[in-house]
Amino acid sequence: MAALIEARGLTKTYRLGQVDVQALRGxxxxxxxxxxxxxxxxxxxxxxxLMHLLGCLDTPxxxxxxxxxxxxxxxxxxxxAAVRNRKVGFVFQTFNLMPRLSIEENVALPLKYRGGIARxxxxxxxxxxxxxxxxxxxxxxRPEELSGGERQRVAIARALxxxxxxxxxxxxxxxxxxxxxxxxxxxxxALHAAGNTVILxxxxxxxxxxxxxxxxxxxxxxxx
Amino acid sequence: xxxLESILTGLDEARRHLGQTLLxxxxxxxxxxxxxxxxxxFGGQAQLTQQYLDEVGGAGTLIAGDAPRxxxxxxxxxxxxxxxxxxxxxxxxxxxxLEALAPGWELNLPYRANGRDFSGQVAGAVPDYARINAIRPxxxxxxxxxxxxxxxxxxxxxxxxxxxxFDDAASAVGRLVNIGGKQFTVVGVMExxxxxFASWEDNxxxxxxxxxxxxxxxxxxxxxxxxxxxxxxxxxxxxMVEQAEDEVRALxxxxxxxxxxxxxxxxxxxxxxxxxxxxxxxxxxxLVVGAISLFTGxxxxxxxxxASVVERVxxxxxxxxxxxxxxxxxxxxxAEALVVTVLGGIVGLAIGAGLTGTVARVMQLPAAVTPGxxxxxxxxxxxxxxxxxxxxxxxxxxxxxxxxxxxx
Ligand SMILES: Nc1ncnc2c1ncn2[C@@H]1O[C@H](COP(=O)(O)OP(=O)(O)OP(=O)(O)O)[C@@H](O)[C@H]1O
Ligand SMILES: [Mg+2]
Numbered sequence: 241m242a243a244l245i246e247a248r249g250l251t252k253t254y255r256l257g258q259v260d261v262q263a264l265r266g267x268x269x270x271x272x273x274x275x276x277x278x279x280x281x282x283x284x285x286x287x288x289x290l291m292h293l294l295g296c297l298d299t300p301x302x303x304x305x306x307x308x309x310x311x312x313x314x315x316x317x318x319x320x321a322a323v324r325n326r327k328v329g330f331v332f333q334t335f336n337l338m339p340r341l342s343i344e345e346n347v348a349l350p351l352k353y354r355g356g357i358a359r360x361x362x363x364x365x366x367x368x369x370x371x372x373x374x375x376x377x378x379x380x381x382r383p384e385e386l387s388g389g390e391r392q393r394v395a396i397a398r399a400l401x402x403x404x405x406x407x408x409x410x411x412x413x414x415x416x417x418x419x420x421x422x423x424x425x426x427x428x429x430a431l432h433a434a435g436n437t438v439i440l441x442x443x444x445x446x447x448x449x450x451x452x453x454x455x456x457x458x459x460x461x462x463x464x
Numbered sequence: 465x466x467x468l469e470s471i472l473t474g475l476d477e478a479r480r481h482l483g484q485t486l487l488x489x490x491x492x493x494x495x496x497x498x499x500x501x502x503x504x505x506f507g508g509q510a511q512l513t514q515q516y517l518d519e520v521g522g523a524g525t526l527i528a529g530d531a532p533r534x535x536x537x538x539x540x541x542x543x544x545x546x547x548x549x550x551x552x553x554x555x556x557x558x559x560x561x562l563e564a565l566a567p568g569w570e571l572n573l574p575y576r577a578n579g580r581d582f583s584g585q586v587a588g589a590v591p592d593y594a595r596i597n598a599i600r601p602x603x604x605x606x607x608x609x610x611x612x613x614x615x616x617x618x619x620x621x622x623x624x625x626x627x628x629x630f631d632d633a634a635s636a637v638g639r640l641v642n643i644g645g646k647q648f649t650v651v652g653v654m655e656x657x658x659x660x661f662a663s664w665e666d667n668x669x670x671x672x673x674x675x676x677x678x679x680x681x682x683x684x685x686x687x688x689x690x691x692x693x694x695x696x697x698x699x700x701x702x703x704m705v706e707q708a709e710d711e712v713r714a715l716x717x718x719x720x721x722x723x724x725x726x727x728x729x730x731x732x733x734x735x736x737x738x739x740x741x742x743x744x745x746x747x748x749x750x751l752v753v754g755a756i757s758l759f760t761g762x763x764x765x766x767x768x769x770x771a772s773v774v775e776r777v778x779x780x781x782x783x784x785x786x787x788x789x790x791x792x793x794x795x796x797x798x799a800e801a802l803v804v805t806v807l808g809g810i811v812g813l814a815i816g817a818g819l820t821g822t823v824a825r826v827m828q829l830p831a832a833v834t835p836g837x838x839x840x841x842x843x844x845x846x847x848x849x850x851x852x853x854x855x856x857x858x859x860x861x862x863x864x865x866x867x868x869x870x871x872x
Contacts, residue, residue, distance in 0.1 A: 297785055297865045318789045325787025332869070336782040353787035398786070 245271035250303035263289040265460040276432040278448040279441045281457030287441045295408045296324040308405045329399030331409035335391045337383040350402040369397040389420030409440040489808040496812025500841045502751045504820040508831035525730035528696040540722040549691035561708040564699040566593035573644040585675040588683025596699045604637035604652030611679040619648040623656035624673035663828035766852040773860045781868025794861030801853025809845025
């Protein structure tokens with residue numbers, strides 16, 4: 241299978257005042273198209289940092305990164321934003337929905353930022369995405385009117401709406417009770433089964449067990 | 465994200481933060497309303513001043529007079545005869561830029577008529593004076609060329625004198641009036657000249673009603689030993705005021721050998737008076753209030769915006785994670801500021817127009833909100849919006865997505 245992610249020696253150093261924090265100390269990551277990968281490890285081991293780099297939210301201090309055949313390790317600002325918009329769909333632990341937008345407006349946001357897509361079409365695609373995840377009856381509602389599990393599925397619909405090459409989730413079940421968490425995990429499994437590439441970060445061994453492969457981190461390094 | 469979408473988002477945000485938006489609006493509304501009112505009243509004042517200038521001879525009229533004597537006059541100054549009737553004849557013969565000119569003379573003399581005594585102004589004038597100053601007799605006639613040639617003892621009275629000396633102004637025609645011990649026949653009474661800068665103000669042109677005109681030649685022969693003039697009214701050909709001023713200055717200088725005369729545009733002295741002062745003060749107060757309100761409104765907007773940016777840092781982080789560019793976030797915040805201020809500007813414009821109408825009606829002043837004023841007011845609110853939004857927008861645009869997502 242063609243490599244979707246090919247990262248070599250990814251390093252991230254944060255500067256906190258006078259102190260350098262080495263969040264990531266040279267990580268090599270390969271992910272094939274269609275894989276379902278879980279990143280695990282103790283708190284502070286660099287899981288989120290790695291995911292942010294792989295998701296083009298941040299630029300590595302050092303290292304090479306090829307995403308979907310495109311060298312993106314050195315991109316910043318507007319160019320990085322464009323890559324993020326086209327290739328990556330993010331799901332966050334805290335859902336991060338815009339409280340004042342309806343759920344379909346939330347889902348349509350990535351299309352809005354892509355530009356060149358008419359409002360009507362954006363809405364149609366958002367509605368279709370919500371329906372595909374079984375949220376058709378919630379259209380027109382605000383996020384606060386939904387349960388946690390429903391909100392996270394709205395966030396997943398939003399991550400998918402632009403047809404990204406990869407779906408990334410940082411602790412997507414971290415804020416959910418076990419029932420809602422299981423439901424969200426079933427959604428990820430279904431998406432994987434449909435051919436999507438999924439990477440998720442988790443603390444939860446049960447969640448990690450659902451993935452095809454795990455990447456284990458410790459102290460800024462990949463240990464297994 | 466396109467500009468239009470940023471603006472739509474801004475509108476959306478303004479609507480969704482209605483409470484804060486209204487607070488910010490208040491400042492901008494007050495500021496814009498004040499500025500609109502002031503500008504409209506200024507415009508009305510300018511219009512009044514123009515009317516006054518037209519009334520006293522119109523733009524394009526110059527007044528020449530003697531300059532004050534130096535304390536230590538030079539030989540040339542002592543040798544000069546000052547402004548004379550001969551100067552006027554010379555200018556009339558040589559000037560290419562003047563349409564008309566009227567030499568004038570004035571003196572305070574004792575009047576006696578109809579059993580009353582008082583002291584008042586007597587003006588020696590020529591027929592052209594009435595034409596240049598656009599004044600007409602209401603009864604009888606104005607001075608004629610024949611009066612000048614024959615040095616006749618005729619008089620045209622200003623309305624006020626005629627009105628206060630005789631039962632009614634028009635009945636003065638044909639009566640005898642003694643001035644400075646000489647008998648004159650009243651041949652005409654001038655129309656009353658009235659100009660008020662505001663309804664409660666005194667007549668700014670009353671001084672013109674409080675005098676009597678006699679032929680200039682008669683004035684010289686009866687009351688003066690010389691042909692020295694008190695002033696000369698000069699009407700430039702259309703569009704040639706500046707050339708006329710230069711030419712007259714040069715011609716007079718050539719005759720006098722010294723600049724012992726003054727040239728000034730008619731109506732540049734005296735006009736406005738107390739009412740002008742009062743309105744100017746009034747306007748300044750409004751302008752300062754307007755500027756302060758706009759400034760305060762701008763600061764309030766900037767603060768609210770900054771607070772709402774801080775409040776939404778994670779939202780902006782999320783938006784960036786979904787593909788918003790730094791520029792897009794910058795425009796987004798700026799658009800919010802613009803939407804608020806332009807809205808405030810429009811409401812302020814409407815209130816200002818209403819206020820102007822009320823002030824104009826109550827105080828009976830000419831004032832109108834012109835398209836220019838409306839444009840300026842809205843332009844100002846756009847500028848305030850841009851200024852207020854700039855800092856919060858820069859701050860938001862500079863957020864790093866990861867930092868923003870970790871915030872709070
Ligand atoms: N923006 C930042 N500035 C400074 N230090 C940071 C920043 N982001 C992460 N770090 C530090 O880098 C290290 C790795 O952080 P990271 O968030 O990647 O860990 P994590 O594995 O996701 O932890 P958790 O399971 O608690 O989410 C930590 O020590 C963290 O404090
Ligand atoms: Mg983390």
